[in-house]
Amino acid sequence: MERKVSESVINRLPRYYRYLNELSKSGIERISSKELSQKMGVTASQIRQDLNCFGGFGQQGYGYNVKLLQEEIGKILGLNTPKTAILVGAGNLGRAFAINTSFEPRGFKLIGIFDIDKNKVGTTVKNITIMDYSEIKDFIEKNKPVMAILAVPRTHVREVANELIDYGIKAFLNFSYAEISQTDGISVENIHFSDSLMRLSYKIKENYSKDI
Amino acid sequence: MERKVSESVINRLPRYYRYLNELSKSGIERISSKELSQKMGVTASQIRQDLNCFGGFGQQGYGYNVKLLQEEIGKILGLNTPKTAILVGAGNLGRAFAINTSFEPRGFKLIGIFDIDKNKVGTTVKNITIMDYSEIKDFIEKNKPVMAILAVPRTHVREVANELIDYGIKAFLNFSYAEISQTDGISVENIHFSDSLMRLSYKIKENYSKDI
Numbered sequence: 088m089e090r091k092v093s094e095s096v097i098n099r100l101p102r103y104y105r106y107l108n109e110l111s112k113s114g115i116e117r118i119s120s121k122e123l124s125q126k127m128g129v130t131a132s133q134i135r136q137d138l139n140c141f142g143g144f145g146q147q148g149y150g151y152n153v154k155l156l157q158e159e160i161g162k163i164l165g166l167n168t169p170k171t172a173i174l175v176g177a178g179n180l181g182r183a184f185a186i187n188t189s190f191e192p193r194g195f196k197l198i199g200i201f202d203i204d205k206n207k208v209g210t211t212v213k214n215i216t217i218m219d220y221s222e223i224k225d226f227i228e229k230n231k232p233v234m235a236i237l238a239v240p241r242t243h244v245r246e247v248a249n250e251l252i253d254y255g256i257k258a259f260l261n262f263s264y265a266e267i268s269q270t271d272g273i274s275v276e277n278i279h280f281s282d283s284l285m286r287l288s289y290k291i292k293e294n295y296s297k298d299i
Numbered sequence: 300m301e302r303k304v305s306e307s308v309i310n311r312l313p314r315y316y317r318y319l320n321e322l323s324k325s326g327i328e329r330i331s332s333k334e335l336s337q338k339m340g341v342t343a344s345q346i347r348q349d350l351n352c353f354g355g356f357g358q359q360g361y362g363y364n365v366k367l368l369q370e371e372i373g374k375i376l377g378l379n380t381p382k383t384a385i386l387v388g389a390g391n392l393g394r395a396f397a398i399n400t401s402f403e404p405r406g407f408k409l410i411g412i413f414d415i416d417k418n419k420v421g422t423t424v425k426n427i428t429i430m431d432y433s434e435i436k437d438f439i440e441k442n443k444p445v446m447a448i449l450a451v452p453r454t455h456v457r458e459v460a461n462e463l464i465d466y467g468i469k470a471f472l473n474f475s476y477a478e479i480s481q482t483d484g485i486s487v488e489n490i491h492f493s494d495s496l497m498r499l500s501y502k503i504k505e506n507y508s509k510d511i
Contacts, residue, residue: 278492287472
């Protein structure tokens, strides 16, 4: 049974999942919150607090069962229910994302790629043939994908997003700086390279001032 | 004068900066915390709290001066001090990042690109000629870049990171799932596509259960 969980806990869950996955692959069966905290650089009490949001997984003196905990977090994140996705924009970034990403372990299945560039249409990426953007409405009607990855120029993002929402898309992975409103059941996850760079700029500045 | 600021505030600063930049470009000179909160989907009190960490910028009844606030946040983030950076890995992802990113407005200047693939060496990306990875030590010694963007296969990340730290690199933008330790003055910013996908999976699941 799930309660309403804060955004900061949700933000940390994928990282827990990745760590537990690594531990599981290494054959480690159990881990204490202390050991997990050392591995992850998160305080043990934060870990316990986060996991308690979803029900008690740990046992005093035993710690956590790695496999079970990973499965539970996977369920919470909805990873076991594959959701179909399309990619809009097959430029450098879209292609790189499609090629470098394992969708199924993350709860998704990529089923279509679209672009307006006639030179790209008909070529394949990860065994998927790129289709002309003009075919997207029919495709969505027929295949009902849930999510769209937007790797299109910022100036087109809102227009494309609104169009896709009209056709029934409920979720977006957005690579642009244009923001998409998360209202009326629309979910958005943004990947802003510029924000990461700016945070790194801050961290470098802070470390430099410590050195002086 | 800056006080020690929490990670969650730092995480939000780049977004403030982007919004203020948009407002400034639209010719908007002042904005109240209420208006800013409506635009950003963050509570007005959160905004005031965050900005108060860095000194009082707002004025009762006036709100914030957009240009001044943007400049201040830019200073806090260190954007005015260009830090040199190199890219390691000129595959799909590295190239996409280099091509799609404006480095200077984010506090960086890309000065070198390296790869082990002989077919890539000698080609150019964004007017920078890709160099063989074997030349990286000499390049760092001569040019002293501060930051390295790692777009290499996960299995090589730790080895490359350790090597670059030995040569004097102090900061990393890391695209892989391998984690780099942030100790001894090393700054790391991670971009984990998989985490974004997993969070989106969660959001879709939550929205779906609301619809039922």
